Amino acid sequence: MELTVGPLLFHWATDAWSDFYARLADEAPVDRVVIGESVCSKRLPLYADRITEAVERLERAGKTVVLTSLALVTLPRERRAAAGLFAQTGHEVEIDDLTLMRWAGKGDDAHCPGFSIGPLVNVYNESTLRFFAARGARSVCLPPELPFASVASLAAAAQPLGIGVEVFAFGRVPLALSARCYHARVHGRTKDSCQFVCDRDPDGMVVRTLDGQDFLAVNGVQTLSYNCCNLIDDVGTLRQAGVTALRLSPHSGDFVSVCRAFRSAIDGQGDDPAALLPGHIPAMPYSRGFMFGATGAE
Secondary structure, three states, X not given: OEEEEOOOOOOOOHHHHHHHHHXXXXXXXXXXXXXXXXXXXXXXXXXXXXXXXXXXXXXXXXXXXXXXXXXXXXXXXXXXXXXXXOOOOOOEEEEOOXXXXXXXXXXXXXXXXXXXXOOOOOOOOHHHHHHHHHHOEEEEEOXXXXXXXXXXXXXXXXXXHOOEEEEEEEEEEEEEEOOOOHHHHHOOOOHHHOOOHHHHOOOOEEEEOOOOOEEEEEEOOEEEEEEXXXXXXXXXXXXXXXXXXXXXXXXXXXXXXXXXXHHHHHHOOOOOHHHHOXXXXXXXXXXXOOOOXXXXXX
């Protein structure tokens, strides 16, 4: 079973962004890193000139690097950027908006890099899985809202197709995207003149109900869970079901220690890998997400 670090969903200062990927390269025991901007295209120019250096450092450290796509392509410049991802030969592209299927070729096409499917594409059944496998997808990160029974069925269907199945195993769960920017509105700004106010909340801005209960988190145009999904105690169950990779979503704090804890769980080292987690990320309650049928908060 492999470990994947998903794209950084939040807006961090440029130096913090660079430092994060440098530590991943040098210290994190992960196999695959998805890099780039998936939430808001306005953020990308702020660190675009750092991406090449980060990719080279990750690859020197033996990590497989995948370029992520924007999850909501709405503008002509965003369509051009999406097409440009496939012009960067040698790197797999993770598709999070089906707009990109226009440029996705077979994985063995010498003129087009391979591609995978990200967790924001609705792969809910075996027919959809077969469709992407037939088009050349190398792997699929299943939507985090799927229950375990569906995960097990899709993992079983994927095996004869030769396609990997990944599960979102750690981090605030991405739930929805909007054309409007919640962060900008809360601070009395418009989306076009947001002044990148989302950088004030490196792990998302907590949303509370009228009764004062912590409920969701907001990240620019994105809505996430308030709780942090954590499936570290379910690694064996997921592996037995045929899941080939786990996805860890970046957060501030000592994220490398999170990667090490999950590697210990995969390798069967230590009596309680979950005990390695507390204190390394911001204070967020853990949950098992949607995986096992109970309310996530429970």
